[in-house]
Amino acid sequence: MTDYEPSTYGDKVADIYDALPYVAARPTEATVEFLASIAGKRRVLELGIGTGRIAIPLAAKGFKLCGLDASQKMVAKMREKPGGDAIQVEFGNFGEVKIGGKFSLIYVVFNTFFSLPTQDEQVRCFQRIARHLSDDGVFAIEGFVPDLGRYDRGQRVGAINVSAERVLFEVTQHDISAQCIRSVQVEVRDGETAHLYPVQLRYALPTELDLMARLAGMRLRARYGGWNREPFNLASQLHVSIYELAPKALAAPRPKKRPAKRPARRRRA
Numbered sequence: 358m359t360d361y362e363p364s365t366y367g368d369k370v371a372d373i374y375d376a377l378p379y380v381a382a383r384p385t386e387a388t389v390e391f392l393a394s395i396a397g398k399r400r401v402l403e404l405g406i407g408t409g410r411i412a413i414p415l416a417a418k419g420f421k422l423c424g425l426d427a428s429q430k431m432v433a434k435m436r437e438k439p440g441g442d443a444i445q446v447e448f449g450n451f452g453e454v455k456i457g458g459k460f461s462l463i464y465v466v467f468n469t470f471f472s473l474p475t476q477d478e479q480v481r482c483f484q485r486i487a488r489h490l491s492d493d494g495v496f497a498i499e500g501f502v503p504d505l506g507r508y509d510r511g512q513r514v515g516a517i518n519v520s521a522e523r524v525l526f527e528v529t530q531h532d533i534s535a536q537c538i539r540s541v542q543v544e545v546r547d548g549e550t551a552h553l554y555p556v557q558l559r560y561a562l563p564t565e566l567d568l569m570a571r572l573a574g575m576r577l578r579a580r581y582g583g584w585n586r587e588p589f590n591l592a593s594q595l596h597v598s599i600y601e602l603a604p605k606a607l608a609a610p611r612p613k614k615r616p617a618k619r620p621a622r623r624r625r626a
Protein backbone atom coordinates (compact mmCIF):
# COMPACT_ATOMS: atom_id res chain seq x y z
CA MET A 358 0.00 0.00 0.00
CA THR A 359 2.13 2.89 -1.27
CA ASP A 360 -0.49 5.52 -0.42
CA TYR A 361 -0.67 4.47 3.23
CA GLU A 362 0.22 7.25 5.70
CA PRO A 363 0.16 7.44 9.53
CA SER A 364 -3.27 9.10 9.35
CA THR A 365 -4.82 6.64 6.85
CA TYR A 366 -6.23 4.07 9.28
CA GLY A 367 -7.67 6.63 11.70
CA ASP A 368 -9.17 8.89 9.05
CA LYS A 369 -10.95 5.98 7.37
CA VAL A 370 -12.23 4.25 10.50
CA ALA A 371 -13.01 7.19 12.83
CA ASP A 372 -16.79 7.18 12.26
CA ILE A 373 -17.23 3.54 13.24
CA TYR A 374 -14.15 2.88 15.42
CA ASP A 375 -15.82 2.85 18.86
CA ALA A 376 -18.63 0.58 17.61
CA LEU A 377 -16.35 -1.99 15.94
CA PRO A 378 -17.03 -5.36 17.62
CA TYR A 379 -13.35 -6.02 18.41
CA VAL A 380 -12.95 -2.52 19.89
CA ALA A 381 -16.12 -2.73 21.98
CA ALA A 382 -14.84 -6.09 23.31
CA ARG A 383 -11.53 -4.62 24.55
CA PRO A 384 -10.88 -4.83 28.31
CA THR A 385 -10.98 -1.04 28.59
CA GLU A 386 -11.73 -0.85 32.32
CA ALA A 387 -8.92 -3.26 33.23
CA THR A 388 -6.53 -1.33 30.97
CA VAL A 389 -7.36 1.96 32.67
CA GLU A 390 -7.03 0.42 36.18
CA PHE A 391 -3.68 -1.09 35.28
CA LEU A 392 -2.31 2.14 33.78
CA ALA A 393 -3.56 4.16 36.76
CA SER A 394 -1.62 1.84 39.07
CA ILE A 395 1.71 2.57 37.33
CA ALA A 396 1.13 6.17 36.21
CA GLY A 397 3.24 7.87 38.91
CA LYS A 398 2.89 11.52 39.81
CA ARG A 399 3.79 13.39 36.66
CA ARG A 400 2.15 13.81 33.27
CA VAL A 401 0.99 10.82 31.21
CA LEU A 402 1.38 10.51 27.43
CA GLU A 403 -0.55 8.20 25.09
CA LEU A 404 0.88 7.43 21.65
CA GLY A 405 -2.00 7.04 19.16
CA ILE A 406 -4.65 8.44 21.52
CA GLY A 407 -7.43 7.97 18.96
CA THR A 408 -10.99 8.54 20.18
CA GLY A 409 -9.85 8.68 23.83
CA ARG A 410 -11.08 5.18 24.72
CA ILE A 411 -8.34 4.89 27.37
CA ALA A 412 -7.25 8.51 27.83
CA ILE A 413 -10.63 9.93 28.86
CA PRO A 414 -11.33 7.50 31.76
CA LEU A 415 -7.66 7.76 32.83
CA ALA A 416 -7.85 11.57 32.88
CA ALA A 417 -11.09 11.27 34.89
CA LYS A 418 -9.03 9.62 37.65
CA GLY A 419 -7.06 12.85 38.04
CA PHE A 420 -4.05 12.23 35.80
CA LYS A 421 -2.79 14.97 33.48
CA LEU A 422 -3.15 13.33 30.06
CA CYS A 423 -1.47 14.32 26.78
CA GLY A 424 -1.76 12.51 23.48
CA LEU A 425 -0.19 12.18 20.06
CA ASP A 426 -2.08 11.14 16.95
CA ALA A 427 -1.86 11.56 13.19
CA SER A 428 -5.60 11.50 12.56
CA GLN A 429 -7.60 14.70 13.08
CA LYS A 430 -10.79 12.67 12.57
CA MET A 431 -10.08 10.24 15.42
CA VAL A 432 -9.27 13.10 17.81
CA ALA A 433 -12.39 15.00 16.70
CA LYS A 434 -14.38 11.97 17.93
CA MET A 435 -12.61 12.21 21.29
CA ARG A 436 -13.41 15.93 21.52
CA GLU A 437 -17.15 15.13 21.19
CA LYS A 438 -17.07 13.03 24.39
CA PRO A 439 -17.39 14.43 27.94
CA GLY A 440 -13.86 15.25 29.18
CA GLY A 441 -12.40 14.80 25.69
CA ASP A 442 -11.72 18.48 25.12
CA ALA A 443 -9.53 18.82 28.23
CA ILE A 444 -6.76 16.58 26.89
CA GLN A 445 -3.76 18.18 25.15
CA VAL A 446 -3.15 16.57 21.74
CA GLU A 447 -0.29 17.16 19.30
CA PHE A 448 -0.79 16.00 15.73
CA GLY A 449 1.82 14.12 13.72
CA ASN A 450 3.67 10.83 13.60
CA PHE A 451 3.96 9.55 17.18
CA GLY A 452 7.23 7.84 16.24
CA GLU A 453 8.84 11.26 16.41
CA VAL A 454 7.39 11.99 19.89
CA LYS A 455 7.32 15.75 19.24
CA ILE A 456 6.07 17.00 22.59
CA GLY A 457 7.90 18.88 25.32
CA GLY A 458 8.73 17.74 28.84
CA LYS A 459 8.97 14.51 30.80
CA PHE A 460 6.32 11.95 31.65
CA SER A 461 6.02 9.41 34.46
CA LEU A 462 4.05 7.14 32.11
CA ILE A 463 4.12 6.83 28.33
CA TYR A 464 1.89 4.12 26.90
CA VAL A 465 0.78 2.70 23.58
CA VAL A 466 -1.98 0.08 23.52
CA PHE A 467 -3.85 -2.21 21.16
CA ASN A 468 -0.93 -3.00 18.78
CA THR A 469 -0.67 0.67 17.81
CA PHE A 470 3.14 0.66 18.21
CA PHE A 471 3.31 -1.76 15.26
CA SER A 472 1.89 0.92 12.98
CA LEU A 473 5.44 2.29 12.76
CA PRO A 474 6.34 0.63 9.47
CA THR A 475 10.04 -0.26 9.88
CA GLN A 476 12.38 -1.63 12.51
CA ASP A 477 14.43 1.60 12.29
CA GLU A 478 11.40 3.74 13.10
CA GLN A 479 10.46 1.49 16.00
CA VAL A 480 14.00 1.62 17.42
CA ARG A 481 14.07 5.42 17.10
CA CYS A 482 10.67 5.66 18.80
CA PHE A 483 12.00 3.72 21.83
CA GLN A 484 14.97 6.11 21.95
CA ARG A 485 12.72 9.17 21.91
CA ILE A 486 10.44 7.68 24.55
CA ALA A 487 13.46 7.10 26.82
CA ARG A 488 14.34 10.81 26.51
CA HIS A 489 10.82 11.80 27.58
CA LEU A 490 10.60 9.57 30.66
CA SER A 491 11.19 10.99 34.12
CA ASP A 492 13.85 9.08 36.08
CA ASP A 493 11.20 6.90 37.73
CA GLY A 494 8.99 6.83 34.62
CA VAL A 495 7.78 3.76 32.75
CA PHE A 496 6.78 2.91 29.20
CA ALA A 497 3.87 0.45 28.78
CA ILE A 498 3.18 -1.29 25.51
CA GLU A 499 0.42 -3.75 24.57
CA GLY A 500 1.04 -5.85 21.48
CA PHE A 501 -0.08 -9.13 19.97
CA VAL A 502 2.20 -12.14 19.99
CA PRO A 503 2.69 -12.90 16.29
CA ASP A 504 0.93 -16.09 15.21
CA LEU A 505 2.36 -17.04 11.83
CA GLY A 506 0.00 -20.03 11.65
CA ARG A 507 -2.78 -17.55 10.79
CA TYR A 508 -1.46 -17.23 7.24
CA ASP A 509 -1.66 -19.71 4.42
CA ARG A 510 1.05 -18.99 1.81
CA GLY A 511 1.31 -15.41 3.00
CA GLN A 512 -2.36 -14.56 3.09
CA ARG A 513 -5.59 -14.79 5.05
CA VAL A 514 -9.24 -13.95 4.58
CA GLY A 515 -11.35 -14.02 7.72
CA ALA A 516 -14.81 -13.09 8.95
CA ILE A 517 -14.99 -10.55 11.79
CA ASN A 518 -18.74 -10.07 12.04
CA VAL A 519 -21.51 -11.65 10.02
CA SER A 520 -25.23 -10.86 10.02
CA ALA A 521 -27.99 -10.92 7.40
CA GLU A 522 -27.69 -7.13 6.85
CA ARG A 523 -23.94 -6.59 7.25
CA VAL A 524 -20.65 -8.44 6.95
CA LEU A 525 -17.26 -7.29 8.16
CA PHE A 526 -14.29 -9.32 6.93
CA GLU A 527 -10.56 -8.86 6.49
CA VAL A 528 -8.24 -9.58 3.60
CA THR A 529 -4.59 -9.79 4.66
CA GLN A 530 -1.18 -10.27 3.08
CA HIS A 531 1.80 -11.22 5.18
CA ASP A 532 5.42 -10.47 4.24
CA ILE A 533 7.46 -12.57 6.62
CA SER A 534 10.81 -11.08 5.60
CA ALA A 535 9.69 -7.55 6.54
CA GLN A 536 7.44 -8.76 9.41
CA CYS A 537 4.77 -6.73 7.69
CA ILE A 538 1.01 -7.25 7.53
CA ARG A 539 -1.11 -5.36 5.02
CA SER A 540 -4.77 -5.77 5.71
CA VAL A 541 -8.03 -4.24 4.56
CA GLN A 542 -11.21 -4.69 6.56
CA VAL A 543 -14.19 -4.65 4.25
CA GLU A 544 -17.66 -3.68 5.44
CA VAL A 545 -20.58 -4.55 3.19
CA ARG A 546 -24.13 -3.53 4.08
CA ASP A 547 -27.18 -4.69 2.20
CA GLY A 548 -27.85 -2.30 -0.67
CA GLU A 549 -24.85 -0.02 0.07
CA THR A 550 -21.39 0.51 -1.41
CA ALA A 551 -18.65 -1.41 0.39
CA HIS A 552 -16.36 0.49 2.78
CA LEU A 553 -12.63 -0.28 3.04
CA TYR A 554 -10.59 0.18 6.23
CA PRO A 555 -6.89 -0.38 5.49
CA VAL A 556 -4.30 -1.09 8.17
CA GLN A 557 -0.59 -1.76 7.80
CA LEU A 558 1.56 -3.14 10.62
CA ARG A 559 5.18 -4.12 11.16
CA TYR A 560 5.02 -6.57 14.06
CA ALA A 561 7.80 -7.49 16.47
CA LEU A 562 8.21 -10.33 18.93
CA PRO A 563 8.40 -9.37 22.61
CA THR A 564 12.10 -10.28 22.56
CA GLU A 565 12.74 -7.85 19.71
CA LEU A 566 10.97 -5.11 21.67
CA ASP A 567 13.22 -5.93 24.65
CA LEU A 568 16.23 -5.43 22.41
CA MET A 569 14.86 -2.10 21.16
CA ALA A 570 14.42 -1.08 24.78
CA ARG A 571 17.98 -2.06 25.55
CA LEU A 572 19.28 -0.02 22.61
CA ALA A 573 17.39 2.93 24.05
CA GLY A 574 18.83 2.51 27.56
CA MET A 575 15.73 0.88 29.02
CA ARG A 576 15.04 -2.54 30.44
CA LEU A 577 12.02 -4.77 30.99
CA ARG A 578 10.48 -4.35 34.43
CA ALA A 579 7.52 -6.72 33.97
CA ARG A 580 5.58 -8.60 31.32
CA TYR A 581 2.02 -9.87 31.62
CA GLY A 582 -0.30 -11.87 29.41
CA GLY A 583 -3.13 -9.33 29.82
CA TRP A 584 -4.34 -6.19 31.60
CA ASN A 585 -5.45 -8.19 34.67
CA ARG A 586 -1.79 -9.14 35.22
CA GLU A 587 -2.31 -12.63 33.85
CA PRO A 588 1.00 -14.50 33.65
CA PHE A 589 2.73 -14.28 30.28
CA ASN A 590 3.27 -17.81 28.95
CA LEU A 591 3.25 -19.97 25.82
CA ALA A 592 -0.54 -19.62 25.48
CA SER A 593 -0.50 -15.80 25.62
CA GLN A 594 -1.85 -14.13 22.50
CA LEU A 595 -0.90 -10.66 23.66
CA HIS A 596 1.55 -9.11 26.06
CA VAL A 597 1.58 -6.04 28.25
CA SER A 598 5.21 -5.05 28.75
CA ILE A 599 6.52 -2.42 31.12
CA TYR A 600 9.93 -0.84 30.52
CA GLU A 601 11.94 1.46 32.76
CA LEU A 602 15.17 3.38 32.36
CA ALA A 603 18.11 1.09 33.03
CA PRO A 604 20.89 2.13 35.38
CA LYS A 605 23.49 3.90 33.23
CA ALA A 606 25.97 1.05 33.56
CA LEU A 607 23.53 -1.38 31.92
CA ALA A 608 22.36 0.98 29.22
CA ALA A 609 25.07 0.65 26.64
CA PRO A 610 28.12 -1.23 27.86
CA ARG A 611 31.07 0.15 25.95
CA PRO A 612 33.82 -2.15 24.80
CA LYS A 613 36.79 -1.88 27.18
CA LYS A 614 39.73 -0.02 25.78
CA ARG A 615 42.66 -2.33 25.29
CA PRO A 616 45.94 -0.96 26.65
CA ALA A 617 48.08 0.24 23.78
CA LYS A 618 50.70 -2.32 22.84
CA ARG A 619 54.21 -1.29 23.71
CA PRO A 620 56.62 -1.50 20.84
CA ALA A 621 58.73 -4.61 21.28
CA ARG A 622 62.23 -3.81 22.60
CA ARG A 623 64.99 -4.44 20.23
CA ARG A 624 67.48 -6.89 21.47
CA ARG A 625 71.06 -5.89 21.23
CA ALA A 626 73.06 -8.16 19.11
Ligand SMILES: C[S@@+](CC[C@H](N)C(=O)[O-])C[C@H]1O[C@@H](n2cnc3c(N)ncnc32)[C@H](O)[C@@H]1O
Nearest residue numbers: 363367405407410426427428431450451467472
Ligand atom coordinates in the same frame (compact mmCIF):
# COMPACT_ATOMS: atom_id res chain seq x y z
C1 LIG B 1 -6.09 1.24 16.82
S1 LIG B 1 -6.27 2.94 17.10
C2 LIG B 1 -6.06 2.99 18.87
C3 LIG B 1 -6.72 4.19 19.48
C4 LIG B 1 -6.71 4.18 21.01
N1 LIG B 1 -5.37 4.16 21.51
C5 LIG B 1 -7.46 2.96 21.51
O1 LIG B 1 -6.82 2.06 22.06
O2 LIG B 1 -8.66 2.89 21.34
C6 LIG B 1 -4.70 3.56 16.55
C7 LIG B 1 -4.57 5.07 16.65
O3 LIG B 1 -3.21 5.41 16.40
C8 LIG B 1 -3.13 6.43 15.41
N2 LIG B 1 -1.88 6.20 14.70
C9 LIG B 1 -1.51 5.11 14.00
N3 LIG B 1 -0.26 5.25 13.53
C10 LIG B 1 0.16 6.48 13.93
C11 LIG B 1 1.38 7.19 13.79
N4 LIG B 1 2.43 6.68 13.14
N5 LIG B 1 1.47 8.42 14.35
C12 LIG B 1 0.42 8.95 15.03
N6 LIG B 1 -0.75 8.32 15.21
C13 LIG B 1 -0.88 7.10 14.66
C14 LIG B 1 -4.37 6.26 14.57
O4 LIG B 1 -4.72 7.46 13.93
C15 LIG B 1 -5.39 5.83 15.62
O5 LIG B 1 -6.00 6.92 16.21
